[in-house]
Amino acid sequence: MNRHALPDLTAKAISGGVATDRRHDSAHKHVTGEAVYIDDMPEPAGTLHGCLGLSTVAHGAIVAMDLAAVRAAPGVVDVLTAGDIPGVNDISPSGRHDEPVLAEGKVQFLGQPVFAVIAETREQARRACKLAKIDYDELPAVLDVEGLDPLSDRLVAPGLTLKRGNAAEAISKAPRSISGKMRVGGQDHFYLEGHIALAVPGEDRDVTVHSSTQHPSEVQHMVAHALGVPSHAVTVEVRRMGGGFGGKETQSNQFAAIAAVAAKKLVRAVKIRPDRDDDMTATGKRHDFLIDYEVGFDDEGNILGVDYVYAARCGFSSDLSGPVTDRALFHCDNAYFYPAVKAVSAPLYTNTVSNTAFRGFGGPQGMVGAERVIDEVAFALGKDPLEIRKRNFYGVSERNVTPYHQTVEDNVVQRIVEELETACDYAGRRREIAAFNANSGIVKRGIALTPVKFGISFTATHFNQAGALVHVYTDGSVHLNHGGTEMGQGLYVKVAQVVAETFQIDIEQVKITATTTGKVPNTSATAASSGSDLNGMAAQNAAQQIKDRLVAFAAEKYEVPVEQVVFLPNRVRVGNQEIPFGDLVKQAYMARVQLSAAGFYKTPKIHWDREKGEGHPFYYFAYGAACSEVSVDTLTGEYVVERTDILHETGRSLNRAIDLGQVEGAFIQGMGWLTTEELVWDEKGRLRTHAPSTYKIPLASDRPKIFNVALADWSENAEPTIHKSKAVGEPPFMLGMSVLHALSDAVASVAGHRVCPRLDAPATPERVLMAVERLRAAAGT
Structure with a gap:
């Protein structure tokens, strides 16, 4: 074998570029124990x-x-x-x-x-x-928000009010109206590494x-x-x-x-x-909310006006409670148009640990409130909740303005829901479930199909920026650094794919390096589902600067127009000859061409006036839908998830394998939040659910027996994001709402679907059982 043979210039494609189903760069290290975490580092x-x-x-x-x-x-x-x-x-x-x-x-x-x-x-x-x-x-000590006045009791941060139209008047004039209250629990992050x-x-x-x-x-x-x-x-x-x-x-x-x-x-x-117990006791969690709502609607199920108050247990300090409760209001509409709306947030002081960011950042709590209102309308009218959902969806050219006055320009929720409804045979299965329940005295089944519309961007506009640093070494290998952090979500490999695609080189040539403030300064948090959007664009910007220099150098050296310098897989065509990428880089170095660049990106179009409650806080929206079916034992409240079907859109996915994993994991985590993960404080303020023995995250055995997940193959971001992709970190978390509403549907069957079960979250077996007994009493059975 000739070890000095020239590389094969007939290769047709690079290995691991954008849109390649590439495994996580550290996946094999995670399962073998080779991945080095801080506690694995040799101690000085x-x-x-x-x-x-x-x-x-x-x-x-x-x-x-x-x-x-x-x-x-x-x-x-x-x-x-x-x-x-x-x-x-x-x-x-x-x-x-x-x-x-x-x-x-x-x-x-x-x-x-x-x-x-x-x-x-x-x-x-x-x-x-x-x-x-x-x-x-x-x-x-104030330990809970129950009994507090959200309009007058102590806040840890300023509340927010969103309004459009006159909600009070719309509700008072509506043919029908309902008011109620819902408790939505918190959630511990329960990361594997504390x-x-x-x-x-x-x-x-x-x-x-x-x-x-x-x-x-x-x-x-x-x-x-x-x-x-x-x-x-x-x-x-x-x-x-x-x-x-x-x-x-x-x-x-x-x-x-x-x-x-x-x-x-x-x-x-x-x-x-810290020990897991100390970690869970001393660090913040997802905010739990007490949501007051009033809705006015007509006999067809059209929502005419809504009034929400979102009161959150925030803990003793502000932390991120202000923006978290803001985002809850930003998602009190989920995928629905409200002709008139008023929504108020109350981030309340309590003598509990300061709650903090959690996947979705308040958005999930806002959406759960919206879906409860849909349930209330559906049960009041004796209609299928999916019918009410579809009747109130945002429109494409009208009925498309949010409570914060942003026009929804990329709405695909109808298409997502219609495709999923057909693919999972929602109507046929609902008929089958009704027949099953009619002949089953103890086990009841339920089904629900819920949508997701989630805004992408930090609502604090200045966080929507990112930097990156790219070096190309004289052998053609590339060093990549950016401000994003890797927590298992696959950000590093996605950004590496972007750089590999820009240079048209194999991803193995791109070195992923640790995030450090010494290389890329003043970075934003890897949060708000913006990691790939921001850091991918910044890295592409840095790589493109170097690429442009290489093009200019090659055009001058070989005396050809810049249009005749074309990057091909692992090589560059200059005029009528092809040069290995590494060789061109070496030539550029010898000619003193700069082979390092700092990239930068800031999200365009976004602005937000918090005082007015108006603006364009989100660059775009991500959409998805899930249909879940459950079986409930009405004697014990225990349940299983029989099946879940998901259709989610990620734009032109940078890496479908990574994105599918994100959707699957997010759904399970969202399901856990709404079903089993319960936080309990005693009368002294002591967290009682402070360890794996007392806090129940979903197990492998809790996953749906049948679990079908698909990405919308037609999806494309209308905005010029990185390769027209969409964020996938947070949006699919809310797909777990389908399980909560399937449980609600199953419980409602014991009273002939005439009464809204008003299931609080998490819908633990105990809460499910109490709801069953409550509805049986109401129905006189």
Whole structure:
């Protein structure tokens, strides 16, 4: 074999470009254990370990704190309190300065970090924490939003009002009206890798922090503030996370800041990895909501006016509760046009852990409220809820203005629903289910088909930007870095595919590297389903700059027009000759052509006036629909998901294999939120569901027995996004609503579908059973 043979220039396509079903770049490493997470990294010599001391009351003034026994415990090197923070004792992402690194003077929820033990081993730190003696002057604690007035009680952030038309008048004049209340529970992120930070001190004021975070730049800034140093002294690096789901957008700040403060003070590396129990107790979750609604409608099921109040349990600090509750209102319409609407958010203060971002960022809670209204109308009229859904869908050329006054320009919800309805034989199965229920006294079946319309963009306009750095080395290999973070969702491989496509080289030639604030600065969080949109465009911009330089160089060197320089798979045609990509790069280097570029992208068209409640906050919408069928044991409330069919659109998918995985995983996670994942606090404010033993995420056995998932092959983004693709991180999460409404349909059958079951979420077997008994009593059976 001739090891120096020229490459095969007859290759017809590159390996792993855009639209290739490429596996996740780290998939094989995840299952073999080769993937290196922070806790797998070799620890620097002398690494110390931290553990947080948590408050034991929900609200109270700290009267005395005796940490003498803690300091004297075996292996303890230091104990940090608020007084040891050299800079600002605050990590509030909202800028409201209401979230201390360590509690100072008072505690506001049970489980709030009050001190941090730094010891030689993790076990020593954990044992020492338990020796603290803290006296509190307990104060009254507000633990739930039930009973609070959303219009007058304390808010952690300003509420929002959206309105179009006169909702009160429309409801009062409507032939029919209904009002009600719905409780929508929260959700723990329950990532496989919990929170963790490893801080390594450097010379002068420098520190490097390895953090499991979705927002390296924010961690950088928070660590800098806590240390009292400029941001340039802090470098944050993230190769991968073992799950994020929004929980690592802001919640990583605390662990990184404490580790960095200890590392700089003790001049030794410090790692903090809390136990699962402490992690679940001390970190925020999806907001639970209490939704008040009133709807006016006619005898055909046309909604004429709606009035919503979304009250959220936000916890003791603002965190991201303002924008989360804003987005809940942005999705109180889901896929439906309201001729008149008023929607109000109330992010309420409670003495519980500060709730935070979670996949969908408030949007799912908003949509659940919309779907409850659809159910109410359907049951009041004795109609199939799907008929009511289709009757109220947004139109294409009219009936297409949202409650926040954005015109829906890309509406495909009717097509998605019609195609799914036909493919899954919704009408035929509904008839079969009715026949089954008529002959089954105990087990009842239900079916529901629900749509999703989800807005894509950060509602804080300035976050809709991204940067990337691309180097081409003289052998033709490429180094890629960008501001997006990898939490298992496949962002890294998608962006690498974009760069490979731009240069027309095999993806194996593109090196994926860890996200670091030292390469791409001032990045936005990998959130809002914008990772591929933003970072893909920024990386393409950087690669295109280099490509343009190569084209100009080749045209000049070989004396041909630039139009005759064409990039082909792993080679470049210049005039009537073809040159291997690596050879052209080497020639360009010898001619002193710059082979590195920083790319940038900002989302166009978006704007938002929060004071007016008007604007164009979303660049586009992503659509999908799911049909689920369930069986319910009416004697126990237990149920199984018999079948789910999904049709979701992702535009021109960058990687269908990755996107299908995202849709499947999102559905299961959404189903878990609405069925089994229940958060319970006791009367003292103690989280009782704080471990795998008490908090039930869906298991493999909980998945639908029949699970059909398809991407719409005709879908294409009307906007010039990266290769006309659409976001896929958050939108399919809401497909899980179909399971909640299938359960509602099954429960309703015990009373002949004459009464709305009003199932709260999560619809645990206990809640399902109580709903069954309630409807049986109402029906007199």
